[in-house]
Amino acid sequence: MNRSTDDKPVTPYLRLDVERMERNIQTLQSRLDRLGVALRPHVKTCKSIEVARRMLGRSNIGITVSTLAEAAHFLDHEIRDQIYAVGIAPSKLRAVADLERRGARLRIVLDHPATARQVADTAAAVGHRYEVLLEIDADRQRAGFAPEDPALIEAAQVLERGGCAIAGVLTHMGGAYACTDRACLEQAAERERSAAVEAAEALRAAGFCCDIVSVGSTPTARFATDLSGVTEVRAGTHVFMDLVMAGLGVCRTDDIAIAVIGEIIGYREHAGEWLIDAGWMALSADRGTAGQEKDFGYGRVISDTGSPDHDLIVRTASQEHGVIARRDGERLGAEAFEIGQRVSILPNHACATAAQHEGYRLHGSRSRDGDWWPRMRGW
């Protein structure tokens, strides 16, 4: 972590407002407390033990991970109860068994009888009892068995015959990100719940255990009104929030807890645009707001002078350059910024922007724990 000689952090860097983060954690926790369901935070957004500990909350049932590197990292920090929520790649099964021997309880996920056969075969070969969640597809967007698919029961049979344990079902309603109104989000949450519960009932009717009924995404967690039959909710983006979430109505712009800080390096007078030393390497190439009502380019610029009367965005980005422009296409004048001025850029997608950085520089009044929280990465 470099610092410039005058002790201002070297730009670009990722700043975390701990106060906003804790408010975001509390908001979701209160909501789930009212619905009577535990949170299993997804650490793929933060990839930070400091953040993950704060997300765990009172129920403290464990975490969701997106890579085996996360599983190992958080196990090293004594978080043992984990769901690896990406369909298992067969070549990773031995590493899963190794992590469980080191003390993890690492449930894996699959959605095809052919995968179940490979898991059963490896279980026999290495002498390990895998705990498996069957992934359920609520909206045909990504992965999972349809709840009524006979292949679901077939996979469970293959696993049980192969000495594995059926831990339950898991669903993720990715389609919620395409919603444009509250009714759509509430319906998405209900479809996610009902698909998981229907599949759990089908498994139980066929004689299988199904202790875990896991659903989740930040939008559905925010808009669910009933979680009957669900045992846990997975969410990760809620900890930081982002412009996509604000566009969905899941949060307000001033709930967004992370920002990339950059420095003004030039003025494009002919275009009425300013240059900043933050390009896609710092912001990510994620254009998540491109499909929303308000497209913020590569991020929304907040100047230190407070709320602007027009939206400023990073209109385009190369590796280490960003071009700041008005969202309405009008020119920015020579008085808008000064060379050397620092500005904050809110991320389209918190998971993607944070992944470009080695850690978080803390900002805000509650940063008592030191001023730098590292992130982990890799697979």
Place this chain on the structure above:
Amino acid sequence: MNRSTDDKPVTPYLRLDVERMERNIQTLQSRLDRLGVALRPHVKTCKSIEVARRMLGRSNIGITVSTLAEAAHFLDHEIRDQIYAVGIAPSKLRAVADLERRGARLRIVLDHPATARQVADTAAAVGHRYEVLLEIDADRQRAGFAPEDPALIEAAQVLERGGCAIAGVLTHMGGAYACTDRACLEQAAERERSAAVEAAEALRAAGFCCDIVSVGSTPTARFATDLSGVTEVRAGTHVFMDLVMAGLGVCRTDDIAIAVIGEIIGYREHAGEWLIDAGWMALSADRGTAGQEKDFGYGRVISDTGSPDHDLIVRTASQEHGVIARRDGERLGAEAFEIGQRVSILPNHACATAAQHEGYRLHGSRSRDGDWWPRMRGW
């Protein structure tokens, strides 16, 4: 760096074909040798000392960097002659002076008289003679003085009065990436050359030294037919090449030297699509081919069975999932892949995809130097 127990690398990972890389390096070097101009390789694509050493070539005039972290890293590996080719942020000037005191010759770039004044002020404050390249704008796409802008001379005067040295001029023709034919690329290369040379002549006419006339990008380096007046060419992507470069006609698909290796984890039978354990975290969110004639989604899939008779792409990606589909929208059958099969995905944009990884796993017959080359990152 994890390995699965059966000693296959954990997916997803970034594979580098050293033989293709060396061919790419040689192709550009031969071209520039014929044009009689030295190459100053840009290390922002590779961020690897092993790769950079191979790019330096016989002329060995030094490198181009995109961050001060690169400057420090490559200085630590004895590469002292550097151009930091992003407009200088004033708060970084003290760090530049520190790097020069450690042995670097690190030329900085600027494009505004206001920046020149801040450089001159800092030069006086810290007692350091900065060597400055004036950035020239050939196509109004990003940064730089117009060659005929009187502010160019004004900035040079401010710098010289402030005890700094004018090292020369630098231009980058980003607009070349929007070309769709050879004529456009040749014209772009000529515009880049002529803008730099015109600005150098203006500076010399005003009495300034202008030893360096630096131009470059991979497409213009490939298509330049005359580089009269130019002293060096900067290029970085040529070392790996990518689908965007292939789409521009700068290389062939089988020149692309890096690929993300992933493993098949599921079949979406209803959609005729397959799932892979490589999402945007491994591929990057760069959609660089979206604006080209052939849009490859998040990357082009090459199956191990050889050239398919239809193009396969990663149609969409979430953090750790990719969806493999036919580019023509037709269904992929249940026979297309098997769960557990490994496939290669060629990157849209080599700089962005490589940045998602901690290093390169070597592939190919000339991998004598060990099988892993680390990358550096950060600012």
